[in-house]
Amino acid sequence: MRVLVTGGAGYIGVVLCRQLIEAGHEPVVYDRLFWGRKPLAGLDVEIVSGDLRAFDVATLDGIDAVCHLSGLSNDPTAEYNTEANWQMNAVATERLVVACKARGIERFTFASSASIYDSEGTTHDGSRSPAMCDETTVVAPRGAYSLSKKYAEDVILRETNDRFAPVIFRQGTVFGYSPRMRFDLVVNTFIKDAIVRRRLFLHGGGWMWRPLVDVEDVAAVHVLALSSPLEKLRGQIFNVLEENYQVRQLAMLVAGSLSLVDPPIRVELEGAPQPTLVRNYRMSNAKLSAALGFTPSRTVLESIEHMLTKVPLDRTDDFGDPKYYNIRWMSLLEESHVEQRAYASIY
Numbered sequence: 001m002r003v004l005v006t007g008g009a010g011y012i013g014v015v016l017c018r019q020l021i022e023a024g025h026e027p028v029v030y031d032r033l034f035w036g037r038k039p040l041a042g043l044d045v046e047i048v049s050g051d052l053r054a055f056d057v058a059t060l061d062g063i064d065a066v067c068h069l070s071g072l073s074n075d076p077t078a079e080y081n082t083e084a085n086w087q088m089n090a091v092a093t094e095r096l097v098v099a100c101k102a103r104g105i106e107r108f109t110f111a112s113s114a115s116i117y118d119s120e121g122t123t124h125d126g127s128r129s130p131a132m133c134d135e136t137t138v139v140a141p142r143g144a145y146s147l148s149k150k151y152a153e154d155v156i157l158r159e160t161n162d163r164f165a166p167v168i169f170r171q172g173t174v175f176g177y178s179p180r181m182r183f184d185l186v187v188n189t190f191i192k193d194a195i196v197r198r199r200l201f202l203h204g205g206g207w208m209w210r211p212l213v214d215v216e217d218v219a220a221v222h223v224l225a226l227s228s229p230l231e232k233l234r235g236q237i238f239n240v241l242e243e244n245y246q247v248r249q250l251a252m253l254v255a256g257s258l259s260l261v262d263p264p265i266r267v268e269l270e271g272a273p274q275p276t277l278v279r280n281y282r283m284s285n286a287k288l289s290a291a292l293g294f295t296p297s298r299t300v301l302e303s304i305e306h307m308l309t310k311v312p313l314d315r316t317d318d319f320g321d322p323k324y325y326n327i328r329w330m331s332l333l334e335e336s337h338v339e340q341r342a343y344a345s346i347y
């Protein structure tokens, strides 16, 4: 299949493109290339550079399926410019969905987020675990990012019919190695802090729960959807996770793993939890397993071991590169754009 991958040059997208090629598909990356095209080096992919807000429907010519991953991909970047987030994640997604349906592109996978389950009033002190959410749980998302994902989900469900069979994946927080690495995701951040600072910091005791999933497994779910019976996908929502963990557990796993290589690593408690957007939720992966037969291939512990073979343990300066942190990179781009836009070139 010729598969359009929006956001195909991102953290998950690059891994997805590699897996698509391995499965015999032809990925076409549609991406604004915030992080450049270098992470796709070595992959036989066509790259269309573009912003989804100005999507040209002719890009869909010859496309058999779409995996839609593009957009602002965490709370800080969405809160930084809520209007851009709304236009990219909600409005542009709606136009893409409508265009795909009109073109008769029946297979459409959407990278939604488990943060949709997070709601006001969950405890953060370890005294009570949040309820287990499944795909039938009524959601009340908060924050610009989750609200835009919910809008996109509702659009997809609204447009579903007997000729359009989109599927929504509510992805847990992702961990693991990608050629377009992110160190602003909890497990990856702990690995970076353990290597660079020899210390991990737990806000509010680290009692908050998160569903977690390896980047290879998230990508594999999108690939699986390209060959699954349409009737199992049409208008369905699936949670995608390996397991739910408390942030404190993740710190112990990283500290323990690193200690085997180069001890010691200190785990330290840090102040009270931040007042807003301290996310705390658990979710079930039973539906994905029952309906599509998907079993995650990697635990957090296994992924940590894998990452330690991939990241430069001896070149700690590399971890400071702002490209590894979405909000740092986006605010630098914005700053440079504001100051330099009068000139045709930086030089």
Ligand SMILES: NC(=O)c1ccc[n+]([C@@H]2O[C@H](COP(=O)([O-])OP(=O)(O)OC[C@H]3O[C@@H](n4cnc5c(N)ncnc54)[C@H](O)[C@@H]3O)[C@@H](O)[C@H]2O)c1
Binding pocket: 006, 007, 008, 009, 010, 011, 012, 013, 030, 031, 032, 033, 034, 035, 050, 051, 052, 053, 068, 069, 070, 071, 072, 073, 074, 088, 111, 112, 113, 114, 170, 171, 172, 173, 174, 175, 180, 182, 185, 326
């Ligand atoms: N990484 C996670 O933990 C996680 C968890 C749940 C859901 N998700 C979702 O999965 C998707 C991929 O996440 P990721 O971690 O790979 O993020 P990422 O930030 O690494 O990648 C996003 C990609 O989208 C591109 N992009 C952004 N805005 C665009 C626009 N307007 N037009 C065209 N391209 C644009 C960027 O250039 C980038 O390559 C996102 O939709 C994200 O919300 C991610």
